[in-house]
Amino acid sequence: MTSTSDLLSFVFIAQTTMLVITSVLLAYPVVAYARNVAHTRGLLLLAGAFLTLTVSYVAAIPFGMTLVSSVLDLTAALLAAGGVWQFARPFVRLDGGEVETTAVDDTTGGFESAGDD
Numbered sequence: 001m002t003s004t005s006d007l008l009s010f011v012f013i014a015q016t017t018m019l020v021i022t023s024v025l026l027a028y029p030v031v032a033y034a035r036n037v038a039h040t041r042g043l044l045l046l047a048g049a050f051l052t053l054t055v056s057y058v059a060a061i062p063f064g065m066t067l068v069s070s071v072l073d074l075t076a077a078l079l080a081a082g083g084v085w086q087f088a089r090p091f092v093r094l095d096g097g098e099v100e101t102t103a104v105d106d107t108t109g110g111f112e113s114a115g116d117d
Helices: 002-032 040-060 066-091
Strands: none
Touching (some): 002 040, 040 066
């Protein structure tokens, strides 16, 4: 029974350590070199999601706080969604405008214009 408990403790500590290392590796370059990093807010939100997920994991497994863990999981999901939105925002149009289409007959370039060599 003791070896199983020791193995579970080791796995828990290893997983928690990897989550913390991932969070730090996401956050450190963004904070240290913020001028040179694109999408700073998005990366910080994703790092915050990883940190929140780590705290949720620690609250659920050893302490058995399921309600706190569920609230932290929701917070982590919202932070991750915010981080993804920061990446996708330049490509999303919400103005309801018309979609630009091109006719198939108007093709130019491509392999048709390449000569047989």
